[in-house]
Amino acid sequence: MSKTLYDKLWQRHLVGDVDGDQLLYIDRHLIHEVTSPQAFDGLKEKGRKVRRPDKTIATMDHSISTRSLSLDACGETNALQLRTLVKNCVDNDIVLYPVGDERQGIVHVMGPEQGMIWPGMTVVCGDSHTATHGAMGTLAFGIGTSEVEHVLATQTLRQSKAKNMRITVSGTRRPHVTAKDIILYIIGQIGHAGATGHVIEYAGDVIRDMSMEERMTVCNMSIEAGAKAGLIAPDETTFAYLEGKPFAPKGKSWVSAMQDWQTLKSDADALFDREVRIDADAISPQVTWGTNPAQVVGIADKLPSPASFTDITMQTSAQAAFDYMQLEPEQRLVNLPVSHVFIGSCTNSRINDLQDAANFIKGKSVAEHVTAIVVPGSSQVKKQAESLGLDKVFTAAGFEWRLPGCSMCLGMNDDTLSEGDRCASTSNRNFIGRQGRGALTHLVSPKMAAAAAIHGHFVDISALE
Numbered sequence: 001m002s003k004t005l006y007d008k009l010w011q012r013h014l015v016g017d018v019d020g021d022q023l024l025y026i027d028r029h030l031i032h033e034v035t036s037p038q039a040f041d042g043l044k045e046k047g048r049k050v051r052r053p054d055k056t057i058a059t060m061d062h063s064i065s066t067r068s069l070s071l072d073a074c075g076e077t078n079a080l081q082l083r084t085l086v087k088n089c090v091d092n093d094i095v096l097y098p099v100g101d102e103r104q105g106i107v108h109v110m111g112p113e114q115g116m117i118w119p120g121m122t123v124v125c126g127d128s129h130t131a132t133h134g135a136m137g138t139l140a141f142g143i144g145t146s147e148v149e150h151v152l153a154t155q156t157l158r159q160s161k162a163k164n165m166r167i168t169v170s171g172t173r174r175p176h177v178t179a180k181d182i183i184l185y186i187i188g189q190i191g192h193a194g195a196t197g198h199v200i201e202y203a204g205d206v207i208r209d210m211s212m213e214e215r216m217t218v219c220n221m222s223i224e225a226g227a228k229a230g231l232i233a234p235d236e237t238t239f240a241y242l243e244g245k246p247f248a249p250k251g252k253s254w255v256s257a258m259q260d261w262q263t264l265k266s267d268a269d270a271l272f273d274r275e276v277r278i279d280a281d282a283i284s285p286q287v288t289w290g291t292n293p294a295q296v297v298g299i300a301d302k303l304p305s306p307a308s309f310t311d312i313t314m315q316t317s318a319q320a321a322f323d324y325m326q327l328e329p330e331q332r333l334v335n336l337p338v339s340h341v342f343i344g345s346c347t348n349s350r351i352n353d354l355q356d357a358a359n360f361i362k363g364k365s366v367a368e369h370v371t372a373i374v375v376p377g378s379s380q381v382k383k384q385a386e387s388l389g390l391d392k393v394f395t396a397a398g399f400e401w402r403l404p405g406c407s408m409c410l411g412m413n414d415d416t417l418s419e420g421d422r423c424a425s426t427s428n429r430n431f432i433g434r435q436g437r438g439a440l441t442h443l444v445s446p447k448m449a450a451a452a453a454i455h456g457h458f459v460d461i462s463a464l465e
């Protein structure tokens with residue numbers, strides 16, 4: 001019978017059935033300071049050991065400062081969380097990339113860049129944006145803390161299989177339309193729960209032509225459409241990205257791995273439970289106006305009016321979003337002033353993202369009323385950006401150039417906004433209070449964020465000369 005890529009990955013990792021669920025083997029377990037402490041406590045209480053420390057890798061990302069390498073920089077609670085991670089890793093022989101380490105970074109940035117994530121793997125992490133790694137042709141998804149404990153103890157996970165969905169993006173990308181605009185547009189079309197219960201495979205020319213970094217941006221936000229995971233079949237772009245990375249297979253192992261990876265695609269006649277087709281020509285630079293990522297429009301478009309939604313729940317949610325975001329139905333966002341700009345997060349803090357923003361900023365200055373920060377996704381990204389002189393471009397324009405971490409994406413450190421601050425943010429969630437109590441978040445691409453910083457308000461970058 002014909003199979004989808006997801007079916008194939010699932011089948012390869014199936015080790016048995018338990019009470020109606022299935023048991024999957026996990027190839028790579030990524031951990032960070034927020035969702036691992038209770039899992040380690042659980043193991044200790046039960047007198048269990050970590051079964052495969054060699055398949056587990058830890059990094060610090062959420063609770064760290066972006067101004068100081070000190071673990072104490074963001075208060076006692078954060079320091080305790082970080083020191084607990086250190087102790088748990090030492091006690092269990094797990095490799096940890098602490099702040100200051102040249103491999104440290106946001107878990108979804110550092111994993112792929114170290115070559116830890118290979119096509120055909122199963123990858124989990126106690127973090128919802130684990131879907132990012134699906135860009136590598138990997139079955140990758142977020143798990144809860146009790147599941148983190150289960151994986152630490154057994155290197156397996158109980159799961160039930162999701163449905164297959166394919167999103168095919170074809171046509172021609174308009175100028176200034178980035179991977180972020182494409183995924184925001186997709187979520188706008190299918191809704192923030194539009195892929196619930198499904199694993200999405202992204203396909204079509206537009207996806208094929210994307211770099212690995214762009215594919216990661218797309219897969220990263222699968223969870224914002226409710227999907228279990230996002231996937232892209234591996235190809236030459238994937239192999240070229242992986243080759244020579246520290247954890248990638250080498251020599252003969254590389255050759256045989258490549259042969260296997262080439263088979264990792266959906267069969268031509270595979271059936272999907274749901275198919276969505278997206279025409280790239282219809283996509284312009286996007287900006288969210290609401291409090292979930294599906295509440296999004298093209299920058300030149302008018303906001304909807306609540307009455308335009310047929311569904312009563314969507315009407316109510318649109319009205320609530322307008323109230324919270326201090327916006328009016330049918331308003332346009334061009335010229336709406338912003339007070340803050342955040343370039344960072346596991347969606348948009350890779351080198352291409354920083355390059356996109358820097359290209360726009362070069363030789364210009366941040367508007368006087370705007371506070372703008374750039375937070376590279378990892379130490380490697382920071383180093384590469386500095387070798388290209390991007391840090392100088394940002395600081396000369398008036399941006400702050402920070403240390404890598406999650407930062408203002410969710411403000412578990414001191415990078416938070418105050419009530420009424422309006423932020424053009426390259427992150428992935430615009431939930432109420434996400435960047436600080438009463439703060440107003442608009443999700444955009446790095447280019448759109450850069451333009452907002454310079455002009456002090458949202459700009460239709462495709463209309464600029």
Ligand SMILES: CC(C)[C@H](C(=O)O)[C@@H](O)C(=O)O
Nearest residue numbers: 034035062126127128129410
């Ligand atoms: C802290 C962590 C559990 C959380 C997640 O799972 O996504 C965070 O990364 C986020 O983006 O909200």
Ligand code: SF4
Nearest residue numbers: 129345346406409410
């Ligand atoms: S950057 Fe944001 S979305 Fe990504 S893992 Fe960190 S907090 Fe979560």
